[in-house]
Amino acid sequence: MGKFVQLFADIAKLWGKYGSSYITGMRNTLILALVGTVIGCLIGFVCGVLNTIPYTKNDPLPKRFLLKLVRAIVRIYVEVFRGTPMVLQAVFVFYGLPYFTDSALKFTNIWVAAILVVSINTGAYMAESVRGGIISIDPGQTEGAKAIGMNHVQTMTSVILPQALRNIMPQIGNNFIINVKDTSVMFIIGFPDFFAAHRAAVGASYLYFPSATVEMAGYLTMTLIASFLLRWAEKRLDGSSSYELVQEDQLTMTAGTYSHPDRGTPFDERSKEYRDQVSQELKYGRTRGER
Amino acid sequence: MADKILQVNHLSKAFGSNQVLRDIDFTVAKGDVTSIIGASGSGKSTLLRCINLLEIPTSGEILYHGENVTGRGYNAAAYRSHVGMVFQSFNLFNNMTVLENCIVGQVKVLKKSRDEARTHAMYYLEKVGMAPYINAKPRQISGGQKQRVAIARALAMDPEVLLFDEPTSALDPEMVGEVLNVMRSLAREGMTMLVVTHEMAFARDVSNHVVYMNQGVICEEGTPAEVFGNPQMQETRDFLSRFRNA
Ligand SMILES: Nc1ncnc2c1ncn2[C@@H]1O[C@H](COP(=O)(O)OP(=O)(O)O)[C@@H](O)[C@H]1O
Ligand SMILES: [Mg+2]
Numbered sequence: 001m002g003k004f005v006q007l008f009a010d011i012a013k014l015w016g017k018y019g020s021s022y023i024t025g026m027r028n029t030l031i032l033a034l035v036g037t038v039i040g041c042l043i044g045f046v047c048g049v050l051n052t053i054p055y056t057k058n059d060p061l062p063k064r065f066l067l068k069l070v071r072a073i074v075r076i077y078v079e080v081f082r083g084t085p086m087v088l089q090a091v092f093v094f095y096g097l098p099y100f101t102d103s104a105l106k107f108t109n110i111w112v113a114a115i116l117v118v119s120i121n122t123g124a125y126m127a128e129s130v131r132g133g134i135i136s137i138d139p140g141q142t143e144g145a146k147a148i149g150m151n152h153v154q155t156m157t158s159v160i161l162p163q164a165l166r167n168i169m170p171q172i173g174n175n176f177i178i179n180v181k182d183t184s185v186m187f188i189i190g191f192p193d194f195f196a197a198h199r200a201a202v203g204a205s206y207l208y209f210p211s212a213t214v215e216m217a218g219y220l221t222m223t224l225i226a227s228f229l230l231r232w233a234e235k236r237l238d239g240s241s242s243y244e245l246v247q248e249d250q251l252t253m254t255a256g257t258y259s260h261p262d263r264g265t266p267f268d269e270r271s272k273e274y275r276d277q278v279s280q281e282l283k284y285g286r287t288r289g290e291r
Numbered sequence: 292m293a294d295k296i297l298q299v300n301h302l303s304k305a306f307g308s309n310q311v312l313r314d315i316d317f318t319v320a321k322g323d324v325t326s327i328i329g330a331s332g333s334g335k336s337t338l339l340r341c342i343n344l345l346e347i348p349t350s351g352e353i354l355y356h357g358e359n360v361t362g363r364g365y366n367a368a369a370y371r372s373h374v375g376m377v378f379q380s381f382n383l384f385n386n387m388t389v390l391e392n393c394i395v396g397q398v399k400v401l402k403k404s405r406d407e408a409r410t411h412a413m414y415y416l417e418k419v420g421m422a423p424y425i426n427a428k429p430r431q432i433s434g435g436q437k438q439r440v441a442i443a444r445a446l447a448m449d450p451e452v453l454l455f456d457e458p459t460s461a462l463d464p465e466m467v468g469e470v471l472n473v474m475r476s477l478a479r480e481g482m483t484m485l486v487v488t489h490e491m492a493f494a495r496d497v498s499n500h501v502v503y504m505n506q507g508v509i510c511e512e513g514t515p516a517e518v519f520g521n522p523q524m525q526e527t528r529d530f531l532s533r534f535r536n537a
Contacts, residue, residue, distance in 0.1 A: 140380050143376075144378065144383065144384060146371060147343060147445070148375070148396035148444065149370075149372025149396065154399045158395055239428070243388075243424075244426050
């Protein structure tokens with residue numbers, strides 16, 4: 001019991017002295033993770049789309065060659081950045097640039113370097129998720145879009161990507177949460193994130209365990225809030241589970257063009273019974289006619 | 292020759308070593324309602340998909356108003372916007388409401404304004420009896436309703452020809468009638484249609500031309516009276532007798 005009292009006292013002491021640097025660290029961690037995840041997703045979407053452009057034997061040779069080349073480049077990018085630790089990638093990029101340019105070019109802004117590394121790393125993971133998200137969409141969706149004359153870009157942006165995005169939302173969330181935690185390796189290039197605040201605090205106070213407790217609680221709070229917000233965003237994307245029937249008196253059927261086969265029977269969806277049945281089913285969340 | 296919309300010449304299609312279509316010849320003139328009948332696996336869907344360039348024919352040509360659409364560099368998307376297609380599995384866009392399904396093509400492909408597209412879409416949704424459901428998502432409506440929306444979506448593009456690939460085969464029996472009725476009224480209004488179907492009554496009563504396909508070739512074709520009343524080929528008689536007994 002006494003140890004816990006001691007712990008609280010130490011934490012209070014740490015917070016009094018380094019509270020603002022912990023808070024700044026948390027803020028930096030969140031910004032880095034968020035920006036890195038967003039840019040990473042964009043990279044992932046571009047790679048995923050480039051990777052799924054279809055080509056047939058009928059296409060001209062240069063186009064086929066270009067598409068194959070693009071696929072090969074994306075493949076190499078994904079394998080290299082998925083297959084190496086982010087801490088090394090950070091060092092590699094941060095010291096690589098001045099090394100190759102004889103220090104003519106270097107990262108004067110640590111944010112640029114950190115965001116670059118996190119984005120490229122996340123992009124490599126997202127490229128595969130997006131590709132999976134795209135190929136998991138029923139090919140009938142693409143055919144439906146093609147059949148009304150949409151080209152590849154229109155099909156992608158209007159039909160496929162919105163559905164793929166919804167399907168990979170959990171992976172995007174996962175990547176964000178991973179980034180909140182894994183950006184802690186960015187201290188290696190001197191980025192002032194939440195974990196760097198810990199290193200600074202214990203370097204001066206030697207209160208290793210109390211500071212680690214603060215860090216544990218801090219990271220957990222950030223990731224829990226992130227999961228909560230992501231769930232909420234997913235729900236928003238799904239939209240309402242029911243719909244409003246438009247009143248029939250606003251819309252008179254064009255006379256004589258279509259005689260309803262079920263007019264007056266319970267199957268007539270314009271009959272009152274049918275509408276009641278529909279609203280009942282919607283209320284209890286049954287999806288109808290799915291096969 | 293003037294009002295021939297589509298002309299298929301010596302069309303063949305193979306998937307690897309599987310020769311699915313062999314030397315298919317036929318034409319679609321304005322106002323024609325052509326039914327394509329035949330056993331499953333005989334290549335009916337492949338023929339429609341070739342006509343809509345969803346499959347690339349192995350050889351032969353498809354002329355649209357005399358212009359070959361199978362050549363390299365031909366703008367397939369623009370051609371498809373004139374040739375509508377209704378699928379067995381509906382293929383409505385799952386991320387859009389009923390109304391958006393009927394608007395998106397007009398706005399993106401035909402470059403119409405949203406208001407104009409909306410009015411046009413509403414006209415066809417009313418026609419197929421789906422106006423009350425414009426705010427529903429595809430997962431919230433029944434199969435028959437989905438197919439009627441799919442027809443409205445195709446019509447909203449003002450196609451010159453509508454291709455139907457077994458539009459009622461995925462439906463529960465009580466929903467078949469509502470879709471066939473919509474198709475009947477389209478035929479009455481003079482829409483040019485090419486319909487793959489197992490609904491023999493529809494083929495007999497609504498179409499003016501019937502094509503019987505067997506193992507990748509057109510085995511027999513003619514008016515409904517000729518094909519149903521007095522089939523010339525033994526294969527046609529065998530095929531039709533299966534429907535009479537059923
Ligand atoms: N994408 C494809 N790849 C390989 N074979 C196919 C493909 N599509 C259809 N086939 C084959 O072509 C033949 C005809 O199929 P289909 O046109 O669907 O016939 P139908 O619509 O008359 O039932 C079948 O033997 C089928 O297995
Ligand atoms: Mg078929």
